[in-house]
Amino acid sequence: MRAIVSSADGPVLRDIPRPIPGPEEVLVQVKASSLNRADLAMLKGAAHGRVGGMGSALGLELAGEVVEVGKAVKAWRVGDRVMAGGGGAFAEYAAPHASRIYAVPKDLSFEQASALPVALQTMHDAIVTNGMFEAGQAVLIQGASSGVGLMGLQVAKYLRAGLVIGTSTSALRRARLEEFGADLAVDSRAPDWVAQVLEATGGKGVDLLIDFVAGPLMNGNLQATRIGGRIVNVGRLAGNSGEVDFDLHSMRRITYVGVTFRTRTAGQVGQIVERATRALGPALTSGALQLPIDQVFRLEEASHAFERMARNEHFGKIVLTNA
Known part of the structure; x- marks a missing residue:
């Protein structure tokens, strides 16, 4: 699969193995993903919690469709429209932990959804x-x-x-x-x-x-x-x-x-996602919580997206799309 990885030459589009979901993970075909400031540090090889390092797939949040679920996953099914925080988001496929996933409201585009989880x-x-x-x-x-x-x-x-x-x-x-x-x-x-x-x-x-x-x-x-x-x-x-x-x-x-997510366990992050979903889910469904999309780039244009974030020119989220 194609993915944006960190390198000494900046973000590079490479073919890497498609992730295999573990028992508590969900394989998502990524439709859109969005940049966070932490991605700038990860681009230089920094770790962000348990993900990162030079040569690793970049990206921390995504939206897409479920194509496979781990054997222990009960809440999600193939075909579900989801958004999630997790590593390796700037790719054609990613495997977030099932507890970190939110349902995408039916009227929300994947580009808009990718901006929300974090x-x-x-x-x-x-x-x-x-x-x-x-x-x-x-x-x-x-x-x-x-x-x-x-x-x-x-x-x-x-x-x-x-x-x-x-x-x-x-x-x-x-x-x-x-x-x-x-x-x-x-x-x-x-x-x-x-x-x-x-x-x-x-x-x-x-x-x-x-x-x-x-x-x-x-x-x-x-x-x-x-x-x-x-x-x-x-x-x-x-x-x-x-x-x-x-x-x-x-x-x-x-x-x-x-506060930080970098020193939390997967279980602790899952509890945070559960609380946020319970408290803010109705507002998300009604459209009361949204973020402006600053600019959308294709996956192969990731270097331009990183440059825009580094220049701090954006208002709202910078999004990468696999469309």
Whole structure:
């Protein structure tokens, strides 16, 4: 089968063996797959949890049709339209674990579906499980213009947040955050961004801050979160380290939680997918949760897709199609 693999020369289209599904896996004929920022690191040979390494098939989420099921799989059948997170997605076939699969709503295209699995499970886990969100609370998504960030805005709004704030350093992207549920869009590079958040929350700060940026924003995040609130760190786009005012952290009694899928077992990820499906399935079916498609490339055009992501020119998801 054809697949995009990592190499010293960038993404390369090669013929590799078709995966053989294990007892708890499902073989999917991939119709579309979408890029995530982690793919840029994997392109250089980095591992992402249990997948990756130089010469391995790239891609972390996909949509397609089931063509074979493992002997222990009960929930899925040949012909099912599915979407899933898992390695080797940039290929003609992939074999995700059955517990990581979502059904594709009948009115959703494979291109649209391929953009959703990682964002759905990441944001439900961050907002609900680790963020302990309750209806009526104020939520801030730090770095909201990414695909996962846009999903975070929608999930917070769907779960009846009292106030949803999104940040972006791009004026063009900030102007679009309202489309995805933001009540207020803030430039986190503005000297008064914390003051804007405090004003919007009556001086208290947000109840929950989901952080994709980190780096130099740590102390500002602490100031923008209410006393006794929570910060959940999902990404570190602005840097893996930064200055921390530990006295500020202590005085505001903020719970700081770090999350990742890379150190979770298959069983733990399956539980996350199950919770996300149960809570967000109705919204997915009704079309209340969607992500914009920035651009679609054919599988053989993967190098252009990677270049676009590396230049950070996109708004929404970059998709590869096998059509």
